[in-house]
Amino acid sequence: MDDPINSVSRISFLGDNQFSEFIREVLPGDPSQHAIVILISYFLKSEGASRVAEFQARELSKRGYSVIVYTFESDIDPIGYNVRIIDSWVQKYASRLNVLYRALFPFNLWKALKISLDLKKSSLIIVHQETLVIVAYFAKLFYHTQVIYWHHHIAESRFLPLKVRLYxxxxxxxxxxxxxxFDQVVSISNHSKAILQHEKGIESIVIYDEIDSSRFNRNNVDEEPIRTKYHIGSDDPVILFVGRIVPTKNIHSLIVAFKIVKICLPNVKLIVVGKSYDNQYSEDLARACDLSVIFAGFVSDEELPYYYAACDVYATCSLVEGFNMPLVEAQACGKPVVAFDIGPHREVIKNGFLVDEGDIVEFGNAIIKIFSTNMIP
Known part of the structure; x- marks a missing residue:
């Protein structure tokens, strides 16, 4: 376990540039003269890449650009921009084939050509995820549209399910x-940049994911709503995790570390926020816990700051990350964090502990150390 990283008053990650500055360099001049298209397979509240794309769409529209998001599926209400759903007969008549349809979309040349024609007058296309790369490629090839690929991460094969490895x-x-x-490739951390260069031989620039600082900060939220909702005492210590409920997030190890903490702090609570993507894994987690572990399910961005406010420590045992936005959000809300020393965590942790990967005992001890020192705000 490393020594604690010093707390800072403002969590800031500059990378090679910031998003709005980068776009101004790519598209100089009057924003109202430019149309920007964002391509993303899933535009969903529960998806990490979608949160980045949503931030970009809102930020660009606020600055005067015309913005359209093309996607196969969305549950996000657009504010200041438009969302267009890419429909297909599969969605209407054989919904179980949706995943296969999207995976094979790069070979659906006719459909890709039709969509690219709609993008003919666009000034810029930002592509998140691989599925719709072919659409952007045709727009660049035939209409000379500028294209940026937003590279989130390349995970090691050992962490991927069989169907993803086959893909x-x-x-x-x-x-x-x-x-x-494409004209440019952007990585979301230096860690992801290095992996991209090693795996694909592609150079990229780093632009860290940005959070909504008006929402995630230490000044404007109250912890009481969450503590009241889950009947948590005002003096009960609270540990928080936010993320998808999948094996790579290693929540089972976090629960083991939590039990170590509980030996010293019997009234401690663990809140796990996130949508389940693996029913069996979620059921196994629930069986391993008592009532001191609270599974809150999916929580909207509007409600999420209240969870950060209610916690004393944010902790994650995740094994695979390209950036890890919840770590940044928690610190922006003034909370110390504990995480394994993997991937980009040395880049994003400003206030807390890094623990050697897999050392669950030290992980639990790091949380205990935070509670026993003056690191709790």
């Missing part, structure tokens, strides 16, 4: 050949 072998190379022809 990487059979389809992903087709997409990366196109990405290499």
């Amino acid at each position: 990487k072998v059979a389809i992903s190379p087709f997409n990366w050949k196109k990405i290499k022809k």
Whole structure:
């Protein structure tokens, strides 16, 4: 376990540039003269890449750009921009084939050409995820539209389910050949940048994911609503985790570390916020816990700051990250954090502890140390 990283008054990550400055460099002049298209497979409140794309869409529209998001599926209410759903007969008549349809979309050349024609007058296309790379490629090829690929992360194969590994072998190379022809590639951390260069031989610039500082800060939220909702005493210590409920988030290890903390702090609570993507894994987690572990399910961005306000420590045992936005949000809300020393965590942790990967005992001890020192705000 490293020594605690000093607390800072403002959490800031500059990377090579910041998003709004970067766009002004790419599209100089009057924003009202430019149309920007964002392509993303899923535009959902529960998806990390979607949160980044949503931030970009809102930020660009506020600055005067015309913004349209093209996606297969969305549950996000657009504010200042438009969302267009890419429909298909599969969605209407065979919904179970949706995943396969989207995976094979790079070979749906006719549909991709039709969509690219709609983008003919766009000044810029930002592509998140690989699925719609072919659309951006055609727009660049035929209409000379500028294209940026927003690279979130390349996970190690050992962490991927079989169907994703098959996708990487059979389809992903087709997409990366196109990405290499784009005008720019952006990575969300230096860690992801290094992996991209090593795995694909592609250079990129780093622009860290940005959070909504008007929402996630230490000044404007109250902890009482969450403590009242879950009947948590005002003096009960609270540990928080936010993220998808999947094995790579390693929540089972976090629960083991929590039990170590509970030996010293019997009234401690653990709140796990996030949507389940693996029913069996979620059921196994629930069986391993008592009532001191609270599974809150999916929580909207509007409500999420109240959870950060209610916690004393934010903790994650995640094994795979490209950036880890909840770590940044928690620190912006003034909370110390504990995480394994993996991926980009040395880049994003400003206030808390880094623990050697897999050392659950030290992880639990780091949380205890925070409670026993003056690191709690």
